[in-house]
Amino acid sequence: AQKVTQAQTEISVVEKEDVTLDCVYETRDTTYYLFWYKQPPSGELVFLIRRNSFDEQNEISGRYSWNFQKSTSSFNFTITASQVVDSAVYFCALSGPPGYSSASKIIFGSGTRLSIRP
Amino acid sequence: DGGITQSPKYLFRKEGQNVTLSCEQNLNHDAMYWYRQDPGQGLRLIYYSQIVNDFQKGDIAEGYSVSREKKESFPLTVTSAQKNPTAFYLCASTGQGASLGTEAFFGQGTRLTVV
Numbered sequence: 001a002q003k004v005t006q007a008q009t010e011i012s013v014v015e016k017e018d019v020t021l022d023c024v025y026e027t028r029d030t031t032y033y034l035f036w037y038k039q040p041p042s043g044e045l046v047f048l049i050r051r052n053s054f055d056e057q058n059e060i061s062g063r064y065s066w067n068f069q070k071s072t073s074s075f076n077f078t079i080t081a082s083q084v085v086d087s088a089v090y091f092c093a094l095s096g097p098p099g100y101s102s103a104s105k106i107i108f109g110s111g112t113r114l115s116i117r118p
Numbered sequence: 119d120g121g122i123t124q125s126p127k128y129l130f131r132k133e134g135q136n137v138t139l140s141c142e143q144n145l146n147h148d149a150m151y152w153y154r155q156d157p158g159q160g161l162r163l164i165y166y167s168q169i170v171n172d173f174q175k176g177d178i179a180e181g182y183s184v185s186r187e188k189k190e191s192f193p194l195t196v197t198s199a200q201k202n203p204t205a206f207y208l209c210a211s212t213g214q215g216a217s218l219g220t221e222a223f224f225g226q227g228t229r230l231t232v233v
Contacts, residue, residue: 006160035221043206045224091160093222105176106151106212106222110160 002027004094006109013082014117021077021112023092029053031097034068034075039089039111048090051075079114087116120145124209124225130233131196131203139194139228141209148213150192151222154178155206164207167192196230204232 003026013019025034036048049059051068059066063080079086095106122143131137141150149168153161163176167186181200186192192211196203206229210222 037224043208043227043229045208045210045222047221047223050221105163105166105174106210107163108153108161113158 002029002094002096002105002107004092004107004109006092006112008112009110010113010115012115012117015084016081018078018080019082019114021079021090021092021114023075023077023109025073025075025092025094027094027096029096033095035093035095035106036066036075036077037091037093037108039091041088045091048077082114082116084116084118087114089113122209122211122223122225124207124228126228127226129228129230131230133232134198136195136197137230139196139207139209139230141192141194141225143190143192143211143223145211145213145223146189147211147223148189149211150186151210151212152176152182152184152192152194153208153210155208155227161208164194203230205230 005024008022032053034051037045038048039045049066056068065078067076089111091111092109093106125140151166152164154164155161162178164178164182165173165176165184167173170186170189173184173186181197183195206227208227209225212222213220
């Protein structure tokens with residue numbers, strides 16, 4: 001069975017602090033995909049990053065960075081020098097390989113509510 | 119512009135009534151999904167469809183029904199059998215085949231309230 005765990009329900013930091021959102025996943029698939037989404041107050045989910053199971057390179061995009069470690073089944077997300085506009089709910093998600101019966105199922109974690117205080 | 123359109127944005131339902139939430143996409147995506155989000159909680163999968171005329175139950179399908187008669191449309195009906203339908207509903211789609219492992223695109227959601 002597939003499962004995504006985001007143990008941090010809420011995080012609150014002061015602006016300009018660095019913050020890391022944790023994501024731990026479970027899957028029996030050898031090929032799978034991991035995602036991070038941002039949900040601002042408007043409600044629509046905004047895609048941030050995709051990573052496939054064969055690519056363990058860390059990625060940096062501006063103030064955002066992601067650390068994928070298969071050995072610990074984790075895909076953590078770090079925001080450097082946080083800003084008030086980063087305040088949102090962040091979701092980690094997992095999907096299996098396309099083309100199989102369970103492939104299209106995308107499973108989300110319960111989300112982490114991030115509040116950045118001025 | 120390509121995207122996913124959900125309507126209505128807000129919906130009120132009387133107890134015992136069925137209501138249908140609309141989801142349309144013009145992204146030429148094969149797969150479509152319905153999720154339910156309750157306050158302070160994550161997204162739970164209701165139904166998903168990989169191709170036209172085919173769909174599978176997700177984790178919380180009871181009290182819901184769907185159809186997939188056209189590639190671009192995946193309406194969700196919340197039936198009277200759903201005991202606690204008040205929630206935020208999100209529709210999504212992804213490419214398949216050549217677009218392996220692509221991210222899901224989401225609509226803006228429908229907030230359903232039972233009155």
